Structure formats: structure tokens, C-alpha cells
Amino acid sequence: MMLELASDQGATLEERDLNTSPLAVRGLTVSYGQKPAVFSVDMTVQPDAMTAIIGPNGAGKSTLLKAALGIVKPLSGQVSVFGYPLEDQRARIAYVPQRASVDWDFPTRVIDVVLMGLSRQLGLLGRVRARHKARAMDCLHRVGMRDFADRQIGQLSGGQQQRVFLARALAQDADLYLLDEPFAGVDAATEKAIISVLKSLKQSHKTVVVVHHDLATVTDYFDHVFLINTHKVAEGPVAEAFTAENLQNAYGGRLATAQIDQISHVSG
Amino acid sequence: MLWDALTLQLGYNATLVAIGASLLGVSAGVTGTFLFLRKRALVSDAISHATLPGVCLAFMVMVLLGGDGRNLLALLAGSALSAWVGLLCLNWLTRHTRLAEDAAIGAVLSVFFGFGIVLLTIIQTMGMGRQAGLEGFLLGSTAGMLWADAVIIALGGAATLALVMLIRRPMTIVAFDPDYAAAQGMAVHRIDLAMMGLVMAVTVVGLKIVGLILIVAMLIIPPVTARFWSERAEHVVLLSGLAGGMSGYVGAALSAMAPNLPTGPIIVLLAFGLFLLSILFAPVRGVLAALLRHFRFQRRVHIRQGLLAMAQGQKIYEPLTRRLLQRAGLIRADGVATEAGKARAAKALRDEKRWEIVRADQAHEAVAALYNGLRDIETVLTPDQIAEIDRRIGAPKEVPA
Numbered sequence: 001m002m003l004e005l006a007s008d009q010g011a012t013l014e015e016r017d018l019n020t021s022p023l024a025v026r027g028l029t030v031s032y033g034q035k036p037a038v039f040s041v042d043m044t045v046q047p048d049a050m051t052a053i054i055g056p057n058g059a060g061k062s063t064l065l066k067a068a069l070g071i072v073k074p075l076s077g078q079v080s081v082f083g084y085p086l087e088d089q090r091a092r093i094a095y096v097p098q099r100a101s102v103d104w105d106f107p108t109r110v111i112d113v114v115l116m117g118l119s120r121q122l123g124l125l126g127r128v129r130a131r132h133k134a135r136a137m138d139c140l141h142r143v144g145m146r147d148f149a150d151r152q153i154g155q156l157s158g159g160q161q162q163r164v165f166l167a168r169a170l171a172q173d174a175d176l177y178l179l180d181e182p183f184a185g186v187d188a189a190t191e192k193a194i195i196s197v198l199k200s201l202k203q204s205h206k207t208v209v210v211v212h213h214d215l216a217t218v219t220d221y222f223d224h225v226f227l228i229n230t231h232k233v234a235e236g237p238v239a240e241a242f243t244a245e246n247l248q249n250a251y252g253g254r255l256a257t258a259q260i261d262q263i264s265h266v267s268g
Numbered sequence: 269m270l271w272d273a274l275t276l277q278l279g280y281n282a283t284l285v286a287i288g289a290s291l292l293g294v295s296a297g298v299t300g301t302f303l304f305l306r307k308r309a310l311v312s313d314a315i316s317h318a319t320l321p322g323v324c325l326a327f328m329v330m331v332l333l334g335g336d337g338r339n340l341l342a343l344l345a346g347s348a349l350s351a352w353v354g355l356l357c358l359n360w361l362t363r364h365t366r367l368a369e370d371a372a373i374g375a376v377l378s379v380f381f382g383f384g385i386v387l388l389t390i391i392q393t394m395g396m397g398r399q400a401g402l403e404g405f406l407l408g409s410t411a412g413m414l415w416a417d418a419v420i421i422a423l424g425g426a427a428t429l430a431l432v433m434l435i436r437r438p439m440t441i442v443a444f445d446p447d448y449a450a451a452q453g454m455a456v457h458r459i460d461l462a463m464m465g466l467v468m469a470v471t472v473v474g475l476k477i478v479g480l481i482l483i484v485a486m487l488i489i490p491p492v493t494a495r496f497w498s499e500r501a502e503h504v505v506l507l508s509g510l511a512g513g514m515s516g517y518v519g520a521a522l523s524a525m526a527p528n529l530p531t532g533p534i535i536v537l538l539a540f541g542l543f544l545l546s547i548l549f550a551p552v553r554g555v556l557a558a559l560l561r562h563f564r565f566q567r568r569v570h571i572r573q574g575l576l577a578m579a580q581g582q583k584i585y586e587p588l589t590r591r592l593l594q595r596a597g598l599i600r601a602d603g604v605a606t607e608a609g610k611a612r613a614a615k616a617l618r619d620e621k622r623w624e625i626v627r628a629d630q631a632h633e634a635v636a637a638l639y640n641g642l643r644d645i646e647t648v649l650t651p652d653q654i655a656e657i658d659r660r661i662g663a664p665k666e667v668p669a
Binding site for chain 2: 066069070071087090093095097101102103106107108109112113116119120122124125152154168178187189
């Protein structure tokens, strides 16, 4: 079936995707134990755009992102970033993990977390200088958290924690931003702040990929969608791929028909 | 006598031990902090118990080769080797089987230690010389410490410390957010192994002074102690080194004051003393500070609830509330409100109404988020804003008596 798909699309398109795409994934399979979480998935992320990865709980959205970043080891498949192997392009990728993945009682301040984004630049022995601090403060400013720089991270609300994570990614000054559920459990003000930062990234020709769970906001926020339920379901511009039929295929019975109707109505 | 001990005037051996113990304390405290931050403190227990077979095997090899088996460097090398094997077993078990790390630690620890004890018994029964005081490695023995031993301990401790400081930044990032570290291209697994290798080095260096059973305390207690005093990882590292160094130095000095006082256990008890002081008296995270905060908060809640009840003319039944209000001079012993009490009650009720307006108004969304039923509204709104809200509420009503 994979071979069929490849020949359908034609080798030339395939090659061009691999050469230019900020993130191209081919035949990626990841398995925890005997049950694949992601099975033979192809993904081609469009440059200078915002892409949402959507699918039901346990569909492998986060796993796809982690495997693309080499955080979890895939069973098979290839990943290329801007047409090069992942390892050569690390400096151009910024990752925002799920907020719940870290211990917020860790002894560190907001500014220290943002400075972690500069660790590649600092190297092993480089001292944190005034310009690094200024850069970190600037990134905090962009997410509206400048006044919180000296706070212990445990004192922050969930939304503020998420913004600090985003500031850390901004500090890297990357070209490709991968965010895992940045809007999960955050307040409205944070959601607004994050989406405006992401849109400004897009405007300065950065590529943004977001694991997203809120179907109601997909049309407002994103240009492209990638629907997944262990297997790839659909991929493309929101207007073409975010359809009732594709959603039904991705979510199966888990999404009420009424909900799908509503969404397909919104997306036109 | 105590002064003599603390100023290193109790002789050559005592001085050697004190210097060695303080260096060991510093490097154990600093190294242990990263293990603690990575939430893998107990790994050190497995590592330390896994040193015993190595010590025994190194001794046997030396005796078989015709030596007396007492060369400290060779014994430590043997212990490092078997600790490393134990570490690899532990790592393999947690990564490639479904065994959780705590179970894997238990398995590795007991098997290696058991094997070590068997070897120790064999050495005893085979009558291979006087055992070279191998059981001293269990709880540490400093009585016959030589200059060469002290140098090995000092150099080992210093080298470990330098390496820890070199890779402290990656270790901190991996401890806080391993996925992010991996996404940045850090070799998380290798950094973890390096961290545990350094813990192993500290353990091996500390065998002579504190022994393999108690070295865990030197790796865990100082970081836990330091954590009470700081919210910054780099400060926790320094404070932990300080706590470890102090316990090592003072403990060694104290144990030199009387014959047969065991050095290792005294160092550990001193470290525990620092821990006890910290858990009780640390300003923010300490137990007393937390209790104080809790009682202050409870008092505010009770007084506020009491005032609101008074303002609405309800009777206050809860004894604690009555007691607190009375102590604050807001009600009399018979439960009747004083003048001050009436005024405060009216103000509390009015504030509550003001908050209601604020919370219902989208324009005040940010301020509304600060509502907790206790906060005085003047602390979050300007007098002009409050006046505006009061206009919306209307004139204040009489407080029922």
C-alpha cells in the first residue's frame, strides 16, 4: 500500500518535498511494546505556515512529534529537516514539550528556564553574559512574562508556565517550531498571547507545527492540518483536508456527528 | 578539646582524615545534588553496594599474585569496576525490561552485596592473611589511614568535583526536562551515565572514610538539606557542597576526640543534624514556616467569615472564629460586635459586593482573577475605580445590629 501511495504522488514531488520541506517524515513507525503508536506515517510540513496535528486521544500525535525529533526511537522510517539529516539541523529546531512533562517544583527561576534555550549557543563552558540575559528577557517580553523573570517556576499558573516554555523556544531563534499541546489547560489570555506569537513567527517566515486538540479553533489558527489516528488520515490545507469525512475517518465513533457537522460548517 | 579537634591539632592521622573527609563531603554533596534533581537518588544505593564484590576480588587477585592485598588504589579500582558492572545491569534492567527502577535497584543492590559478603566470608575462611581490614569498607575505617590513602582520596574527590562542574549545565537541563534536552541534541542517556559514573567515583573515593553502606547518606542528605534554602539549582549545588564539606570536616574532627569513635557514622549524623535544622527552620520551605503560613491564613479566613456573618446579622457559632474576633477586639465576650467590629464588618460586606461587580465585569478580567475571598480590594484597584464601582452599587446600607 505504501508503494502504491508513493507512485501515486510521483517521484519528482516526493524528492522536491524532501529537499525543501522544513520537516519531512517518511514511513515512520513507532511502537511501545507490540502495539504501534504511529504506523508508517508520511508527513510533509509546508514552510512559512502553521500546521496542526490533530487526532483523537492516543492517536500518536505527540509520539509523531517526539519521533520526528529523535526523542523516542522509531522502529523504522526517515526524518529530514530542511532537506538534511535531523542531527545536522538541531540548531534550527525549537521544541515546546507538554507542560505536564516536567516537575514544576524544580529549583529554577523563570529566566533560568529561558536561558536553557541558549545552551547550544553557550556551549559547555560559556558564561551567561548580559547579552544572553537581555535576549532571554526579550523573549519573556514577547510572551508577556517579563515581570516574572525572577519568580520560581512553581509559583506560576499553568498558562504562565506554558508561556515560559514558549519563551525558551523563542530564545533559540529557530526556523522550525514544534509545539506539543500548547493550548491544553491554559487560560484565555495565554491562548491569545501564544497564538499571536505563533502568528508573528509565521510572518517572519518560520514554520510552526502544533499538536492540537481543540477542533473548534483549527480554522482560525492554522493553514494546514495533519490528521492522524496511528495511520495518517489526511494532510493538506485546512480548506481541503479539514473535512467532515476526514474527521469521521480519524475519530471514528468518538466524535459526535453533530460536532462534525458544526465544524465542517465553520470550515465551509 | 573540641577546639583542638576543629583546628586540626589532634595529630597527623586526625588531620589527614579531616581534610579527606571534608573534600569527600564537598564532592559527594555537589555530585549528589544532580542525582537528587534527576530524582534518582536511590541509584547511589545500588552503586555503593555493588562495590563490595570488586573490593574482595581485587584483594584476592593481589594475594594470589603474592602481595598482601592492601594496596588502596588497587582495591578502589576493583570496587569501581564492579560498581560499573552493577550500574550497567541497573541501566539495562530499567531500559530493556518492564522492571521499574526501584525494583531494579533492589535487585542489583542485594545480589551484588550478597555476592560481596560471600566473597568476604571466603577470604576469612581461607585465612588469606588478616583480611586487610576489608570489613572496614562496609562502614569506613580511618584509624590506620596513610598519607598515600589521603592523597588518593583528595585527588579523586577533587577530580570528580571538577568534572561535575564541567558538565553541570547539561546535567541540570536533563534533570529538569529530558525531552527538551534530547530535542536540543543532547545525548541524554550518555549524560545520565556520566552523572552516575561520577556518583560511582565519589562512592569509591568515600569507601575508606564512610564506607559503602553510609556513603548514600553523603550523596543524598546534603542536597535535600540545601533544597530547603534555595530555589535555584546552582545555589542548591553550592549549598549542598557546603553542607557536605562541613559535616565531613566537623565529623572527622569530633571522631578524633575519643578513641574508637567511628568517623563515617558521626559524619552522617552531623549531616542529618543540618538536615533537621533545615527542615524545621528554613524560611520558606521549612516545616515551621509552612505551619506559620497556614495558621496566619486560617486566621484571616476565620476573621473574614466572621465579619461577613456579623454584617449580615448572623450568629457566629464556630468557637475558633469567636475567639479570633474577640482577640482582635471585634466582638465582646458575649458575642456582641464592638464599634470597630461593626465598621470592619460593614467594610467586609461592601468589599464583597464590590468584588461581585468586578468579577461580573469583563473589563476587570485580570483583577477578577486575583479574587480569593480575602484580598482587600484597595490592593488591586485605584480609588477612582473603587468610587466608580461604589456608584454602581449605590449608597451603603445600615449594618444590622
